Amino acid sequence: MGRTHGGELNRGDQRAMLMERMLEAVASGAVTPHEELPDRELEAAFRRCFRCDAADTCRRWLDGHRRELGYRDFCPNAGLFRRMALVKG
8 A cells, every 4th residue: 555654544545445444334344346346436436435525424433433423424435335235235
């Protein structure tokens, strides 16, 4: 993974990790995006995540601090993640 100086992850890497964590949380680890999505759809999902203004909310939700929110309330990829969970479920 790419890093900026100081050892911190760059924005793209941070968002890729959030996407992976969200899919793990929503689909219970049943699938990874690289296994199920065509490149075009994976790239579109990544762009939505990269441009999303709710990264802090997402991170807090994933860390268990904002579970009162449903991920569908803030995640631009919620529909895609749900479809992937249903395919594997």
